[in-house]
Amino acid sequence: MSSLDTIVRLPGLTLKNPVLTASGTFGYGLEFARYGNLADLGGIVVKGLSLKPRQGNPMPRIAETPCGMLNAIGIQNIGVEAFLRDKLPFLPWRETAVIANLYACDAHEFGELAAVLASVEGMTALEVNVSCPNVKEGGVAFGQNPGQIRAVTEEVKRNAGSKPVIVKLSPNVTDIADAARAAVDGGADMLSCINTLMGMAVDIRTRKPRLANVYGGLSGPAIKPVALRCVHQVCRAVSVPVIGVGGIASAEDILDFILVGAHAVQVGTANFMRPDAAFRMASELPALMEKLGIDGLDDFRGSLRA
Numbered sequence: 578m579s580s581l582d583t584i585v586r587l588p589g590l591t592l593k594n595p596v597l598t599a600s601g602t603f604g605y606g607l608e609f610a611r612y613g614n615l616a617d618l619g620g621i622v623v624k625g626l627s628l629k630p631r632q633g634n635p636m637p638r639i640a641e642t643p644c645g646m647l648n649a650i651g652i653q654n655i656g657v658e659a660f661l662r663d664k665l666p667f668l669p670w671r672e673t674a675v676i677a678n679l680y681a682c683d684a685h686e687f688g689e690l691a692a693v694l695a696s697v698e699g700m701t702a703l704e705v706n707v708s709c710p711n712v713k714e715g716g717v718a719f720g721q722n723p724g725q726i727r728a729v730t731e732e733v734k735r736n737a738g739s740k741p742v743i744v745k746l747s748p749n750v751t752d753i754a755d756a757a758r759a760a761v762d763g764g765a766d767m768l769s770c771i772n773t774l775m776g777m778a779v780d781i782r783t784r785k786p787r788l789a790n791v792y793g794g795l796s797g798p799a800i801k802p803v804a805l806r807c808v809h810q811v812c813r814a815v816s817v818p819v820i821g822v823g824g825i826a827s828a829e830d831i832l833d834f835i836l837v838g839a840h841a842v843q844v845g846t847a848n849f850m851r852p853d854a855a856f857r858m859a860s861e862l863p864a865l866m867e868k869l870g871i872d873g874l875d876d877f878r879g880s881l882r883a
């Protein structure tokens with residue numbers, strides 16, 4: 578490891594490097610401990626949590642696509658109580674950021690969930706998913722309505738105590754800058770973007786959709802140019818830190834997002850391509866920075882010559 582400065586200072590938390598894992602692609606973190614040292618990551622964003630356990634959508638709910646995948650998991654999760662009891666105590670939360678990803682059906686429920694998580698020492702920050710395309714209630718329906726984004730953010734913020742609040746934006750909107758401004762008006766400390774893009778796949782032999790839910794969320798390298806554009810637009814629209822997500826699969830990809838203004842990134846579908854992907858990117862980043870003459874991320878961030 579080189580001694581280059583990969584530290585990222587964010588409101589209410591400091592990351593040792595900019596590599597976080599994206600919610601829903603890294604389980605509850607523990608499942609990946611055999612592929613690397615979890616404490617070497619900048620942070621772990623765990624699978625979306627709801628107040629009560631959820632079964633998720635019927636199968637099939639994953640389909641491979643060119644340079645990506647579609648998913649319609651529907652926020653299957655063990656519920657916040659079981660997470661706090663059975664998973665969090667075994668995560669290295671003293672050594673790396675552990676970020677909860679919140680899913681609820683209305684603003685009030687989001688507030689209740691935030692209050693439960695805010696009272697727990699091992700939770701570093703709360704990420705609010707107002708952008709899931711795979712659920713009938715809440716999810717992207719919130720994320721497409723700036724008034725709702727603001728209301729949910731306010732409610733989470735009111736209940737989050739001193740925990741930083743990240744609002745995760747959807748790309749399935751006409752103008753992502755409007756959504757970003759709504760979240761910031763509601764009190765978001767940071768934003769993450771993007772969640773998956775709504776898509777579908779069909780089978781001409783069976784004449785059926787490949788997902789039981791018909792529609793799903795597209796992720797992976799195929800969406801990286803969209804994510805990069807969204808992060809660039811959001812960074813220009815608001816002044817809070819932005820975490821870039823979407824198709825990141827190499828240390829070069831991480832620097833792409835930081836160049837357009839992101840403070841940190843989340844690695845998602847790449848974890849399915851190879852389970853040590855996030856660990857490798859975190860360890861390869863300093864050498865790449867050195868090769869490119871980048872001493873620290875603060876100087877490099879947003880230095881795009883456009």
Ligand SMILES: Cc1cc2nc3c(=O)[nH]c(=O)nc-3n(C[C@H](O)[C@H](O)[C@H](O)COP(=O)(O)O)c2cc1C
Pocket residue numbers: 599600601602624625626648650652678706709745771772773795796797798800822823824825843844845846847
């Ligand atoms: C199987 C799967 C499950 C996901 N579950 C969640 C979730 O629970 N909450 C959430 O905010 N995003 C969820 N996402 C979206 C990812 O966190 C990420 O925003 C998206 O996949 C884009 O990044 P990527 O291209 O690196 O995967 C999920 C994505 C996948 C592929």
